[in-house]
Amino acid sequence: MNIEKQKAFILHVIYIVFILGLGYIAIKYILPLLMPFVIGLIIAILFRQVIDYIEKKIRIKRSFVSIFILIIFYGILAFIISIIGAKAFTFLKELFGQLPDLYRNTIEPALDKAATNLINQFPDIKPYVEDFLLNISDTIFSYVKNASATVISKITGLAGKVPSLLIKLIFTIVSSFFFTIDYYKISDFLMRQFNGNSRDMILRLKDKGLGTIGKFIKAYTAILSITFAELSLGFLVLGIPNPFLFGAMIALIDIMPILGTGAVLLPWSIIALILGNTKIGIGMFILYIVITAVRQTIEPKIVGGQIGLHPIITLVLMYVGAKLMGVLGLLLLPVIATIVKTLNDEGTIKLFK
Numbered sequence: 001m002n003i004e005k006q007k008a009f010i011l012h013v014i015y016i017v018f019i020l021g022l023g024y025i026a027i028k029y030i031l032p033l034l035m036p037f038v039i040g041l042i043i044a045i046l047f048r049q050v051i052d053y054i055e056k057k058i059r060i061k062r063s064f065v066s067i068f069i070l071i072i073f074y075g076i077l078a079f080i081i082s083i084i085g086a087k088a089f090t091f092l093k094e095l096f097g098q099l100p101d102l103y104r105n106t107i108e109p110a111l112d113k114a115a116t117n118l119i120n121q122f123p124d125i126k127p128y129v130e131d132f133l134l135n136i137s138d139t140i141f142s143y144v145k146n147a148s149a150t151v152i153s154k155i156t157g158l159a160g161k162v163p164s165l166l167i168k169l170i171f172t173i174v175s176s177f178f179f180t181i182d183y184y185k186i187s188d189f190l191m192r193q194f195n196g197n198s199r200d201m202i203l204r205l206k207d208k209g210l211g212t213i214g215k216f217i218k219a220y221t222a223i224l225s226i227t228f229a230e231l232s233l234g235f236l237v238l239g240i241p242n243p244f245l246f247g248a249m250i251a252l253i254d255i256m257p258i259l260g261t262g263a264v265l266l267p268w269s270i271i272a273l274i275l276g277n278t279k280i281g282i283g284m285f286i287l288y289i290v291i292t293a294v295r296q297t298i299e300p301k302i303v304g305g306q307i308g309l310h311p312i313i314t315l316v317l318m319y320v321g322a323k324l325m326g327v328l329g330l331l332l333l334p335v336i337a338t339i340v341k342t343l344n345d346e347g348t349i350k351l352f353k
Contacts, residue, residue: 027332028325036168040175044183047073051180066180074173113276212338216331219303226298227251227261227291234287238280254295261291303334313337 031038047069054065179186228251235243254261265288273281300315317337321329 023336024324027329036171037175039172040177041179043070043073043176044179047180048183063181067177070177070180212335216303216335222302223295223299224251224254227254227295230291230294231261231287234283234290238283238287240280254291262288265291 047066051062051065051069054060054069055062058065228247231250232244232247235246240246250261250264253264265284269281269284269288271281272278272284300312300318303314303318314334317333321331321333323329325332
């Protein structure tokens with residue numbers, strides 16, 4: 001009997017590993033391939049209720065309402081992206097293009113002045129300071145020059161990817177129109193392919209999945225708002241011009257795990273210290289420490305509280321997801337775990353007690 005139980009346990013584990021492996025392959029390789037259609041479907045789901053409401057109130061065909069709503073949506077989106085994108089592109093290109101001159105005209109003289117003051121106070125260390133200054137100047141200038149050239153080439157290189165991005169954009173827009181217009185036809189066709197318990201399972205997965213994604217958006221909106229408030233208050237105290245504008249821009253960057261506030265605040269702090277602005281330099285560093293500590297503390301709690309997982313489980317899933325699948329895994333793995341937990345609690349599936 002024990003041997004039979006052991007065999008059943010091993011088969012159960014192999015089955016779970018196999019399903020997890022298929023899920024990983026689907027998310028890692030198949031999902032990015034079909035991303036234009038996935039985004040098109042998400043847009044259709046987001047506007048479904050609005051279109052249903054307008055259709056019932058005005059009594060116009062769903063297809064006309066769908067086309068009208070999506071044209072307005074894409075028009076507003078294109079307007080916002082074109083303005084922000086053009087300004088950001090020009091700002092970044094000019095900024096990184098001026099880095100070598102900024103170093104020669106500002107940072108290098110500041111280093112020379114600091115070294116001169118140090119030598120005047122301690123004449124015996126002159127050879128060491130000069131040697132150190134020479135080495136650090138070469139290192140910083142080389143780094144700045146390479147960084148500037150790399151960023152400019154990357155920004156310019158985006159032009160080469162325009163045809164590919166344009167194709168993806170066209171498929172996304174076209175698929176969103178088809179999904180939105182024929183949403184109920186497509187969903188009814190898919191549901192007809194399942195019977196009884198399978199259909200109920202699919203409907204539950206859809207409801208729980210949409211609900212969990214909504215909670216995730218709610219959680220990260222709260223985190224974004226807290227980060228924005230911290231940044232704006234910090235910039236206001238430090239006397240930075242346009243504190244709320246800079247706070248909003250850096251808060252958006254902070255949502256991206258690869259970048260975070262450190263991508264802006266730490267270089268800002270270092271440059272300010274080199275230029276002799278101690279207040280801004282130390283202030284930016286303290287602000288970065290505070291924001292990082294607060295986010296690391298509240299993120300698992302807020303996200304876990306919204307989706308019903310313990311903060312440590314949420315933290316582990318976010319870390320593993322980010323390591324396996326990048327930003328997509330960071331968000332997707334906790335969502336999948338929440339859906340599985342909910343279905344297990346309801347008795348639909350039985351994986352754990």
